[in-house]
Amino acid sequence: MSSPTPQLISPVQLPSIQLPGLGPVLLALLPNSGPTVGGNTVTLFGLGLAGTTSVLFGGASATIVGQDPLGLTVTVQPPAHAAGSVLVTATNGAGTTNPVSYTYVVTAPPATPTAAAIIPPTGPTTGNTPFIIAGSSLQNGTVTFGLTPATVLGTDPTGTVLFGITPAGPAGGGNVPVTVTTPGGSASVPGGYTYVPPAPVVTGTLTPVTAAAGSTFSIAGAQLFGATVLFGATPASGVAVNLAGTALTGTIPPGISGSTVAVTVQTAGGTVSAGSFTYL
Template identity: 50%
Template structure:
């Protein structure tokens, strides 16, 4: 039903418009009337701009929507329209009436509707990176965040809280796999994806102990470092790389062999793609044990030299050998340091001392060697 038809259908008091639109005798002011409202509906929250179209509206002092006063913004000086801010009201159709110094208009109808809240918007996530272990405190800024939940690659964040204005959301990241993942904010009104997502990074390495904590300065000591996030690690002892480094699948245990070093305590550093850490207490290089020689075979040989010999004992690693002060040639030691081979130098006939020297000291072979 149009506003004009509505108006015609409403009985007016006998004194509403005496003499038509003019007061009695034709000399009075026009009586006001309404034709329509634009728009004809709006949110129950009110606050939206509405234009009332009609005649003789100048001087209006009151506009009501269902009996609730609206805020008058402006009045057309010719009395053809009034602009107001609609008041809040329950859902449904209500009468709109204008009061002027010359009377009250006929009512026209305005419908209040429930407008669903807008979906969330997100503008930033701080920080946008954190460890795969989760537990990173984060904040998301935006609008319409009230009642929100947050997921990181589909996994819910914990401790989510939103301020009263719905513009700031805080929480704690769940664990995730290394790499960039989508972050989605969901409210009763909809969902929004955080620009750029969140990047999970592998945590830096943690080293808790090294076993054994000491070993020979000659190096080659097998060691084990315990900790976490050790995957991809390399190890240095006083800046010198260890050899044979290997890490278990869980990244909790690392093995290798010490490089040679100087006697004393040195720092041990574990480095992965995500950082470095020092092993508590470092590593102590000790003086290598002195060599022990128990026998030489054969115990005699030609004065011309070139006789192959074997010296048995222990701690022979890194050894050199002299016969009466003259170095033997082709000296080689087995991995266990228990057997040494080489060739005798030339020498004068008779028994001569045979000396074995390593980084740990020197020793004489019992019985020496006899040139014949």
């Protein structure tokens, strides 16, 4: 017994819905108004709109972005136009619709943001600190700390408070400008934001522990960025810190031969002892 020959099934073609004896009919626009710059989304509702090839807003062509196969809707982006009412028509192979009114309106430009304060105004160089910025018109804002973008979590409904998370800052700490940018412009936070590095750490003591003034010394540790080294109350000169912040060198300042002084390391993160030193 032979098997039946399979039959190919053609795709179903949905007929366009339209009134008998009439061409395409335009019933409504949603929304029926929009900005003078155009580019917003407008949906045309009607009958027999399938295959629409042209939609005119006051004689100017809109961009067709979609239409349903039943001919009930066409989605367009209107062209720019001066403020006022215009007539909208759609055209396909069956003809041109009746006109329906659409109103172009002038939209106010977005307000310029203001930024009055950031809370807290300081935080660790590692970042990841929650912050708020108080101001106005902060909706849709981005925030930079120096040149580094922060993570913006959102704003309150009035746009007077913006919530975010700080990015990491300079390894040695310091103050950076904070800028809020919205579609309406930019605003700087007075005083910016100050990154505070971790407290310095000294591993062991300085080398050497006894020498003449003018000799070179070294100190090993961590978080030594931006360090000042004091021999007693006198700062050393030529202090240089490696890129990792784990070692520094400098020149021993003048002192009294035979005297012993305390050596301390100071950074923006705090002060730590590096032991004592005896002048030859």
